[in-house]
Amino acid sequence: MKKFFKILGIIVLLLIAFVTIYYFENNEKLPEGKQGKDADALAIKMFNAINHEAFDNTEVLKWSFRGEHFYRWYKQENIVHVSWDHYKVTLHTNEPAKSVVYIDGKNSDDPEIIKQAQAFFNNDSFWLVAPYKIFDSGTERSIVNYNGKDALLITYTSGGSTPGDSYLWILDENHYPTSFKMWTSIIPIGGVSATWSNWKNTKSGIKLPTKHKLSLFGMQLPMGDVKSENIKADSIAKEILKAIKHEAYRKTRFIEWSFGGRRHYKWNKEKHIVDVSWDTIRVNLQPNNIKKSTVFYNDKLQQISDSTIVKKANRFFNNDSFWLVAPHKLFESGIIRSVQKVDGKDALLVKYTTGGSTPGDSYLWLLDENNVPKSYKMYLKNGRMNGTPATWQDWITTESGTLLPTNHSFGKDRILSMGQVKAYN
Structure with missing residues (x-):
């Protein structure tokens, strides 16, 4: 028994010694900041x-x-x-x-x-x-x-x-x-x-x-x-999709519109190929394979497509299609959805972390009593807009059954027309 306690005492002393050495070797003083x-x-x-x-x-x-x-x-x-x-x-x-x-x-x-x-x-x-x-x-x-x-x-x-x-x-x-x-x-x-x-x-x-x-x-x-x-935010986003007949949008094959009368679009949504035209230029844009895009001047096909024009058409499409179909894109990848209160009511804050031309932009969607978007406030990463409002108005039910806006207004009586909007199969 004495031998046992002697061994136990040695173990305890060694443990104390180890802890003491470990403490002094590893203990650091709180740095001064x-x-x-x-x-x-x-x-x-x-x-x-x-x-x-x-x-x-x-x-x-x-x-x-x-x-x-x-x-x-x-x-x-x-x-x-x-x-x-x-x-x-x-x-x-x-x-x-x-x-x-x-x-x-x-x-x-x-x-x-x-x-x-x-x-x-x-x-x-x-x-x-x-x-x-x-x-x-x-x-x-x-x-x-x-x-x-x-x-x-x-x-x-x-x-x-x-x-x-x-x-x-x-x-x-x-x-x-x-x-x-x-x-x-x-x-x-x-x-x-x-x-x-x-x-x-x-x-x-x-x-x-x-x-x-x-x-x-x-x-x-x-x-x-x-x-x-964000369960509540996702629920609001789903109500928006239901209100604007997103299921019909998902099945829509073709969409046509214009942007402020300056640019015109015919979008084969099923194949994701879009004709973009402005001035005397028309681009058959293939966003998923940009190198296959073709350029026309005065309806004459260019043998070598100008990459600068193609990139410009792609930027136009990213911006101008957003003004037409953004509410239908609430669940695309790279989007964060959250809820904010505006005048005591729930509004949907959507932030784009990837994709498009300007990742980092945010949009605060305000809804009517039927959950159809009536306006949003824009918060752009470049700082040019910080809460700038724009309406989403004059929604129509298209031939394909989905809802799309035909006009927006912002600033002092500034109207942004989407032209004759069509969506069909």
């Missing part, structure tokens, strides 16, 4: 890189933490469903007293379970969305020179479960976060790092991490099957 204009400017660059606007508009997030805690967060309502072991809590994050507890499916009024759910949520949601919280109330931002580059130090002076914690965000050349170093009350060693690199693109337009790896003994923190979506 400089608060102020430069720190906030760096934070804004990071905020823009991660598309914080899409996060602000996100409706629902789903994830798990280490396969132990499971979440469905209705962010706009400040309600999150938390489950672990045999507990389920409908947590009202702003009003915990409203929360509902279930143990093995039976209702309970145990306040300690609510506190536990709140603590789990505070910790586990931080590992999901921490980059989007750098401007939360109770945060201080400082700029730090780390390995010769600017890094962003965030200190949480209030809020959450552990106020006083600090995180040093390491950014890439595009100001996108790749990792952070932590100085927290629950980890005794300062400067422990965690990766933020295993990102996943989600439906609401934000990226979320699928796992983290810590420098502390190589620990892994899996986040499960992370998802985000």
